[in-house]
Amino acid sequence: MSSTVVSKSGNLARYLSLPTNGKIIAEYVWIDGANGLRSKARTLDAKVTDVSELPEWNFDGSSTEQAPGHDSDVYLRPAAFFPDPFRRGDHIIVMCETWNSDGTPNKRNHRFAANKLFEAHADAEIWFGIEQEYTLFDEFGNVYGWPKGGFPGPQGPYYCGVGTGKVYARDVIEAHYFACLYAGINISGINAEVMPSQWEFQVGPSLGISMGDQLWMARFFLERIAEDFGIKVSFHPKPLQGDWNGAGCHTNVSTAEMREPGGMKAIEAAIEKLSTRHAEHIALYGEDNDMRLTGKHETASIAKFSYGVANRGCSVRIPRSVAAAGYGYFEDRRPASNIDPYLVTGIMVETVCGKIEGVDMYAEGHRE
Ligand code: ADP
Ligand code: MN
Ligand code: MN
Ligand code: MN
Numbered sequence: 001m002s003s004t005v006v007s008k009s010g011n012l013a014r015y016l017s018l019p020t021n022g023k024i025i026a027e028y029v030w031i032d033g034a035n036g037l038r039s040k041a042r043t044l045d046a047k048v049t050d051v052s053e054l055p056e057w058n059f060d061g062s063s064t065e066q067a068p069g070h071d072s073d074v075y076l077r078p079a080a081f082f083p084d085p086f087r088r089g090d091h092i093i094v095m096c097e098t099w100n101s102d103g104t105p106n107k108r109n110h111r112f113a114a115n116k117l118f119e120a121h122a123d124a125e126i127w128f129g130i131e132q133e134y135t136l137f138d139e140f141g142n143v144y145g146w147p148k149g150g151f152p153g154p155q156g157p158y159y160c161g162v163g164t165g166k167v168y169a170r171d172v173i174e175a176h177y178f179a180c181l182y183a184g185i186n187i188s189g190i191n192a193e194v195m196p197s198q199w200e201f202q203v204g205p206s207l208g209i210s211m212g213d214q215l216w217m218a219r220f221f222l223e224r225i226a227e228d229f230g231i232k233v234s235f236h237p238k239p240l241q242g243d244w245n246g247a248g249c250h251t252n253v254s255t256a257e258m259r260e261p262g263g264m265k266a267i268e269a270a271i272e273k274l275s276t277r278h279a280e281h282i283a284l285y286g287e288d289n290d291m292r293l294t295g296k297h298e299t300a301s302i303a304k305f306s307y308g309v310a311n312r313g314c315s316v317r318i319p320r321s322v323a324a325a326g327y328g329y330f331e332d333r334r335p336a337s338n339i340d341p342y343l344v345t346g347i348m349v350e351t352v353c354g355k356i357e358g359v360d361m362y363a364e365g366h367r368e
Pocket of ligand 2: 131200
């Protein structure tokens with residue numbers, strides 16, 4: 001299948017290798033009003049070595065559900081940049097924060113608040129590893145590779161599967177893996193999921209705010225690569241009703257204390273704190289997550305907090321190897337595939353390490 005937009009993408013290679021007269025291209029990426037991604041490119045005069053060299057920019061927020069038409073400018077402030085795996089050379093892709101014209105963070109800019117928490121709790125050295133699950137669809141809206149008007153055989157052979165009929169769109173996934181590595185994304189692995197055409201990649205362990213920067217950029221790469229293949233990416237937590245697994249963003253967490261021998265005490269203390277804020281966390285753990293957290297398909301019920309060693313039917317799991325060693329990390333299995341990782345990592349550091357003056361992550365998640 002060829003892309004709906006670039007019908008002969010092979011031709012592009014001839015032009016991508018043209019020298020650019022010393023200019024570089026910076027693709028500015030931001031989160032739009034619907035928790036999706038947008039981007040636009042600009043030319044810069046020289047190679048960039050530090051994020052502070054990147055100019056602020058702006059866009060029309062009335063076209064992205066981020067500002068009213070009468071006051072439509074939203075500002076882009078570069079937060080992190082990565083080598084561009086599509087244009088290569090010195091070209092870069094930039095993750096940006098969005099700011100309103102009155103100097104307040106845009107309603108979808110949750111990075112600013114989360115970063116304040118990470119700065120205040122820098123000595124905790126909090127690490128995250130997020131397991132991003134997602135589902136592929138063809139351009140007509142059918143699950144990619146499924147028989148037209150029908151279903152593949154029941155779940156079983158697909159998880160980490162190999163061989164025709166058991167694995168779908170490996171080319172997209174493989175391309176994405178290499179693109180992430182090229183760009184310096186801290187991608188730690190990939191695997192095929194339980195439902196056919198559902199996949200997972202993991203990013204981490206990543207320190208503090210960089211988790212959100214890297215996960216959003218990895219999502220951007222995935223959408224962009226799938227474009228070349230004419231495939232759509234869905235981050236919906238329950239893309240199909242029935243006996244098919246949902247899609248999550250399991251969030252693995254550790255502080256420096258938890259990673260030291262005897263760290264189990266700190267892990268248990270964190271889980272205790274999480275149990276007192278279940279509803280507030282759930283509120284930031286993705287839209288339509290109630291369709292996924294049913295208590296079936298390796299999930300716990302959305303209504304009640306639970307935890308256990310090696311139990312994939314709990315809200316929070318302590319991996320068997322961590323329990324055996326007595327230190328390490330824990331896994332919050334509640335977040336959905338469509339989370340904003342800035343909100344999820346933000347409320348996690350707030351709950352585990354403590355609130356700070358002027359930041360309230362629950363309220364942050366409900367800001368207009
Ligand atoms: P699962 O067994 O739940 O499928 P995965 O192997 O898919 O787990 O993902 C585990 C994630 O946890 C990886 O992204 C890994 O980098 C991350 N991780 C490992 N150690 C830590 C740690 N100490 N703190 C935070 N995250 C960690
Ligand atoms: Mn996993
Ligand atoms: Mn998984
Ligand atoms: Mn997991």
